[in-house]
Amino acid sequence: MKKLDLHWQILIGMILGILFGFAMTQISWGREFVSDWIQPLGNIFVKLLKLIAIPLILASLIKGISDLKDISKFRDIGLRTIVIYICTTIVAISIGLILVNIMQPGDGISQETIDKLTSTYATDSGVTSKIAEASRQKEAGPLSFLEDMVPDNALKAMSENKLMLQVIFFTIFMGISMLLIGEKKAKPLKKFFDALNDVVLKMVDLIMLSAPVAVFALLASVVVSSSDPDLLLALLKYAAVVVLGLFLMVVFYTVVVSTFTKKNPFWFLKEISPAQLLAFSTSSSAATLPVTMERVEEHIGVDKEVSSFVLPVGATINMDGTSLYQGVAAVFIAQALDFDLTLGAQLTIVLTALLASIGSAAVPGAGMVMLVIVLESIGFPADKLAIGLALIFAVDRPLDMCRTIINVTGDATVAMVVAKSVGKLGKPRVKDWDDHLEEVR
Ligand code: ASP
Numbered sequence: 378m379k380k381l382d383l384h385w386q387i388l389i390g391m392i393l394g395i396l397f398g399f400a401m402t403q404i405s406w407g408r409e410f411v412s413d414w415i416q417p418l419g420n421i422f423v424k425l426l427k428l429i430a431i432p433l434i435l436a437s438l439i440k441g442i443s444d445l446k447d448i449s450k451f452r453d454i455g456l457r458t459i460v461i462y463i464c465t466t467i468v469a470i471s472i473g474l475i476l477v478n479i480m481q482p483g484d485g486i487s488q489e490t491i492d493k494l495t496s497t498y499a500t501d502s503g504v505t506s507k508i509a510e511a512s513r514q515k516e517a518g519p520l521s522f523l524e525d526m527v528p529d530n531a532l533k534a535m536s537e538n539k540l541m542l543q544v545i546f547f548t549i550f551m552g553i554s555m556l557l558i559g560e561k562k563a564k565p566l567k568k569f570f571d572a573l574n575d576v577v578l579k580m581v582d583l584i585m586l587s588a589p590v591a592v593f594a595l596l597a598s599v600v601v602s603s604s605d606p607d608l609l610l611a612l613l614k615y616a617a618v619v620v621l622g623l624f625l626m627v628v629f630y631t632v633v634v635s636t637f638t639k640k641n642p643f644w645f646l647k648e649i650s651p652a653q654l655l656a657f658s659t660s661s662s663a664a665t666l667p668v669t670m671e672r673v674e675e676h677i678g679v680d681k682e683v684s685s686f687v688l689p690v691g692a693t694i695n696m697d698g699t700s701l702y703q704g705v706a707a708v709f710i711a712q713a714l715d716f717d718l719t720l721g722a723q724l725t726i727v728l729t730a731l732l733a734s735i736g737s738a739a740v741p742g743a744g745m746v747m748l749v750i751v752l753e754s755i756g757f758p759a760d761k762l763a764i765g766l767a768l769i770f771a772v773d774r775p776l777d778m779c780r781t782i783i784n785v786t787g788d789a790t791v792a793m794v795v796a797k798s799v800g801k802l803g804k805p806r807v808k809d810w811d812d813h814l815e816e817v818r
Contacts, residue, residue, distance in 0.1 A: 383585065384650040390589035391596050391658060398600025408601045416598040419658075422591030425584045426655075426664045429577050431535050433667050434689045435548050436574035441685030442552030443567050446560075451553070451686075454799060458687050461791050462695040463731065468629060469697035469783075470730045473622045473704035474723055482614040482705075483712025490611045491713060491768065497608065498767035507742070508762055511749035514736065522736065538663060539738055541693050549686075574681075581671045582810035585651070592658040599774060608771040615709050616772045622701045623783045630790040638797040648676040648805070649789045656785040660777045662692045663739035665785050672789070675808055679792050680801035687795055691788030692739045698783030699744040700734035702776060707751050710765040722755040729754040739784070741777055745769075 381389075397415075401407030445451055477483075498504050526542045528534035534543035555563040603609070609616075631642035646653075652669040659665060670688050673679045707726050711718045733747035749762060757765065796802040 383588070384647070384654060386589040387592050387651055387654045387658075390591075390593040391654065394593035394596030395600055397593070398597035401597065401601055411597050411601045415594045417594075419591050419594035419598055422584070422587055422595070423659050423661070423664050426659075426667055427538050429580050429584070429667050430538060430541070430663060431544055432573065433577045433581075433670060434541065434544055434685075435535070436570045436577055437670065437681055437685035438545065438548040438689065439552045439555070439570040440567070440574050441682045442549065443555045443563060443570075444682050445556065448553060448556060450682075450799070451549075454683055454686060454795060457795050457798060458690060458791065461794060462691065465629075465633075465697050465787055465791060466695065466700050466731050466734050467727065469622075469626055469701040469787075470704045470727050472625050472629075473619075473701035474708065474726065476618050476622050476625075477705045477708040477712075478723075480614070480618050481712060482618050483709040483714075485614060486611065486713045486768075491764075494608060494611070494771065495764050495767050497605075498770040499763040501767070501770065503742075504763055504766045504770055507746045507766060508749055510746045511753075514746065515750055515753070539740075541663065541689060541739075545686075545689055545693075577667070578671055578675075578808070579810070581667045582808070585668065585671075586810060588651070588655065592654065595658040599778070603774065605771070612769065612772045615705070615769065616776060618709070619702050619705050619776050620779055622705060623698055623779050626697055626701065626783050627786065630786055633790055634793060637794045638802060640793070640802075645677065645789075645793065646786075648672060649786060652785050652789070653782045656781040657778045660741035660774070660781050661739060662696070662781055662784045662788070665781070666692045666739075669785055669789060673792050674806075676805050677789070677793060678803045678805040679796040680803060683796040683799065683801045684792050687792040688788050691791060692784075694735040695788055695791065696734040696737055696739070696744070696780075696784045697787040698780030699737055699747070700730040701783070702744055702780045703730040703733055703748050703751050706748055706769050707755065707757075710752065710768055711755075711757070713768055714761060714765060716757060716761075718755065725754050726751055741781075742773065744777065744780060745773055 398411065401411050404410075442451060526546050528540065528543035528547055531547050534540045534547060555566060627646075631646070634640055634642040634645045649669075649672050652665055652672045655668050656662060656665045662669075666689060669692070670684060673684045673688060674681055704726055707730075708718060708723070710716075729751045730747075733744075733751055737743040737747045745766065749766070752762060752765060753759070793802060
């Protein structure tokens with residue numbers, strides 16, 4: 378019997394997980410059962426992916442740079458990447474703002490719903506911790522993002538997944554220095570990192586064998602911990618605007634892929650789909666990164682010289698889905714709480730949501746922290762921030778899952794476009810998990 382494609386297996390795992398989660402909410406001991414016996418399986422999977430993220434960035438970026446042989450090429454790739462990332466993010470925020478202004482989801486929301494949401498969530502630790510985190514981030518000076526990018530201890534940077542940009546900085550620095558000492562001298566180190574890279578990619582293959590079971594566990598846990606269905610229903614129009622915007626982003630990516638790379642966009646979506654499904658299940662582009670890298674390199678054919686830089690950088694600074702959501706959420710909150718938004722304020726949202734997407738961590742819920750900063754930038758009263766966030770909190774997790782798909786798809790699209798523009802988009806070179814298995818046996 379032909380084995381089902383990975384994306385189908387994952388999809389079936391997700392659907393069964395959702396159904397199982399719903400069934401468990403109907404049983405008195407169901408929620409506890411899921412959190413005690415099912416959720417850990419999902420958590421282990423996410424941990425495994427995070428475990429290999431740093432070695433993968435290190436090995437693949439060093440391999441990518443040292444294969445270049447010429448630093449000016451790297452500058453070229455870097456510049457194109459950043460410019461294209463900024464453009465796609467601006468498109469995303471604009472789509473969000475246009476939709477929310479046309480559809481006005483905040484106007485129809487009754488005072489009764491606002492009161493109910495406020496009393497349920499305004500003092501919830503989920504909301505208050507986001508506001509506190511935002512004020513910590515806001516205190517930073519204008520150049521602190523540059524300062525934060527430079528590690529003072531390479532091992533410490535590698536020991537913390539949040540410090541991914543520091544690892545990227547260290548790795549690029551090391552890769553460039555390897556180019557400068559010359560091929561001959563750098564050879565042993567290069568061989569080491571080449572081998573490490575292959576090993577880590579094989580680890581991705583092995584971890585992915587458990588993906589269908591893991592997504593089952595992750596989705597069942599999300600379902601049993603989700604909010605009151607009545608509250609979800611009240612926010613349906615707002616959620617629909619975000620989802621419609623995210624869907625339009627997918628359309629935008631397909632147009633970009635077919636225009637700039639001349640590849641079939643549906644083929645692109647199919648090949649990248651396991652990464653998208655994982656993004657949805659884990660709500661974290663950082664956890665999905667190893668799989669995104671594997672899919673883009675092996676299944677789409679982007680050369681490592683491009684993907685090893687574009688994808689890790691994208692996971693941390695390019696979040697099209699998050700910035701679209703921030704635009705929609707900020708205007709929705711303003712509409713619901715009768716806070717007037719001028720055109721100037723909307724333009725400020727474009728700018729701050731762009732910066733916020735660069736500053737957001739690639740982990741679940743990070744987009745909401747930066748939303749606080751976006752709201753403050755348009756003069757939203759500080760005493761109403763908790764109420765504002767309470768309004769959207771009930772649907773934040775499902776929307777987080779959806780926007781993370783777009784964050785990951787956006788990175789993959791840009792990787793393809795940059796690769797094509799520098800002649801580094803080749804043929805897919807799929808490696809199966811069991812290559813060499815016979816020799817090992
Ligand atoms: N969860 C998102 C990500 O990891 C960030 C966010 O929008 O909260 O890409």
